[in-house]
Amino acid sequence: MSAAKRLSIDRIACAGRGVCAELFPERVDLDEWGYPVIPDPTVPEHLLGHARRAVAGCPVLALRLDPAPPER
Amino acid sequence: MNTATLQLAAGPSPLWYATRAGGTVALVLLTATVVLGIASGGQYAPKRIARFEIAALHRNLSLLTLAFLVLHIVTAIADTFVHLTWWDAVLPFASSYRTLWLGLGTLAFDLLLAVLATSAIRLRLGVRRWKAVHWLSYACWPLALFHGAGTGTDTKLPLQLLLTAACTAAVVAAVWWRLYRAGPEHRTARIWGGVAALVLPMLLVAFLANGPLRAGWAQRADAVTTVPASPAADRLGGPR
Ligand code: SF4
Secondary structure (H helix, E strand, C coil), rough: CCCCCCECCCCCCCCCHHHHHCCCCCCCCCCCCCCCCCCCCECCCCCCHHHHHHHHHHCCCEEEECCCCCCC | CHHHHHHHHHHHHHHHHHHHHHHHHHHHHHHHHHHHHHHHHCCCCCCCCCCCHHHHHHHHHHHHHHHHHHHHHHHHHCCCCCCCCHHHHHHHCCCCHHHHHHHHHHHHHHHHHHHHHHHHHHHHHHHHHHHHCCCCCCHHHHHHHHHHHHHCCCCCCCCHHHHHHHHHHHHHHHHHHHHHHHCCCCHHHHHHHHHHHHHHHHHHHHHHCCCCCCCCCCCCCCCCCCCCHHHHHHHHHCCC
């Protein structure tokens, strides 16, 4: 079992403030309007600390970290 | 010589000085916290400072405010100059000493504690509930301001007046800037915010002119119904 997690965004709640991209550039890019894009949502264990900081730092709590779905 | 000086001459204690200094520093820090909070709410995004840095500063300054408030409160209670109990720190309007003016500070402290506690568990609380409590900050700051102006020993000092004016100007300017940046939603809230930001400085000036800056405030401050000062209370007031 891997401890990797999955990063997702509530696009309705997201206000496009870009804090997540500042705190977690390893996984979050910003599009040209400042909204986050996540090319690869899996967060390996060694990046979890950064991911949690980004989740806690989002002003509207639009960022979520969920257990990764079982790999097939 | 005014009453404050007389009282101080009678019993100056390091604790009392710590109380006054702690309160003043806490007000400045609270002001900075509130201004930063308003700035990030208005999506203030200067080129050279990242948003998470503003957020971190906002949080750290709020904790620093708490630290100075603890100093302010503990030294006030420990000092024998005025008689205060631990209950007076959390139960508003229960103190025998300057019930109203101290009570405002207690109320502000309670609100701040609520805001800090809910922020600590923000992830579990959810944005809506957290934000509902966070709005109390807008009540906390003016309460703290009037607590300081109403019962502060140093209210009359030119430097302290300048500081009070600067704090007020900072928050009022931030609120106006925020309203200017706001979108078309929440029209009533915006109107009330604008009115409050307009009325508050006028209220403060009127209060200062009629209360602490007039002679005999030290006596009148003990009575609850002194705004505006009644002629009877005025006559009871100390030497001019
Ligand atoms: S920090 Fe939150 S609101 Fe800002 S862009 Fe990221 S997900 Fe959206």
